[in-house]
Amino acid sequence: MQALLHINLRAIVANWQLLCGRHGGGAVAAVLKADAYGLGAVEVARALREAGCRHFFVAHLQEALALRAALGEASAMLAVLNGFMPGAAPADIWPVVNHLDMARAHAGHGPVLLHVDTGMARLGLDLAECAAIPSGLDIRYVMSHLACADEPGHAMNARQAERFAVVAARFPGVATSLANSSGIFLGPGFGSDLARPGAALFGINPQPGQPNPMAPVLLLEAPILQLRHIAAGVAVGYGAGWVAPRPSLIATVAAGYADGYLRALSGHGIGILAGQAVPVVGRVSMDLTAFDVTGVPAALGDMLTLMGPDNSPDMLAERAGTIGYEMLTALGSRYRRIYT
Helix, strand or coil, X not given: CCCEEEECHHHHHHHHHHHHHHCCCCEECEECHHHHHHCCHXXXXXXXXXXXXXXXXXXXXXXXXXXXXXXXXXXXXXXXXXXXXXXXXXXXXXXEECCHHHXXXXXXXXEEEEEECCCCCCCCECCHHHHHCCCCCEEEEEECCCCCCCCCCCHHHHHHXXXXXXXXXXXXXXXXXXXXXXXXXXXXXXXXXXXXXXXHHHCCCCCCCCCXXXXXXXXXXXXXXXXXXXXXXXXXXXXXXXXXXXXXXXXXXXXXXXXXXXXXXXCCCEEEECCEEEXXXXXXXXXXXXXXXXXXXXXXXXXXXXXXXXXXXXXXXXXXXXXXXXXXXXXXXXXXXXXX
């Protein structure tokens, strides 16, 4: 018996459309790196293209080549965030130029996006290096990345917007790209010709601490492989770290950390069974996880929800001490995926 990952493409499209309505500038791209945050880049890209999305970003060249093969030539702009050297890809896949050596290499070799660092101190040219960009570089977009957009009151947001305006003024007539998922919600001062949301497309809350405006897009279910009645004092799982405080009914389901159900959820995660929350007990193991389902209707083969509308990636991430992005991108390849 196999765990099932249901992915609602219509909800992803609805999230993209919501972001289009909120962006205070031009078009809205889709960032589909890490296999569309674990949900299937090819299937998601096809659904978004049908809905009107014409700009896609991935992290690595191999991701772009796979998407181009699925989408067809010149059907949409396809850009590689980590960049690549000239000759490594077809002309209709554009590199993001992240440093001067790459800029010099791409001069005279087709369209690029120029990444300028305005405060992340990660990839991108610093502001001084912009003066040394070769004249033969065919820049179609000037872009930057916001470091603190999920904290609306953070002073870094305004500083980055100001720095980006200075950069954009150095490239008159060149389109701009600034806001990520959370940046779209910072207001019109963060609008540009092209926003680049990723996680919000897949239901991650772009405004932590506030109600999530995005629709949930997935339901992850695992079948109950075994039900075991245990007495008080019996330990469950590796390390005997959890001991039943009372006679208990333990359901073992077919999913573990090899499937992306993080080991950090040991003793912290919850599932949903028959509409009720049931806790993870013992350690999450590679292929199996145990839940205390005492007092809850349960039978062999019943599907226990690991992640879904009532147990979102953000909620589970908080229990695991991480972020919803990791919960999604950790999703393994062993689930049977069902697209609706």
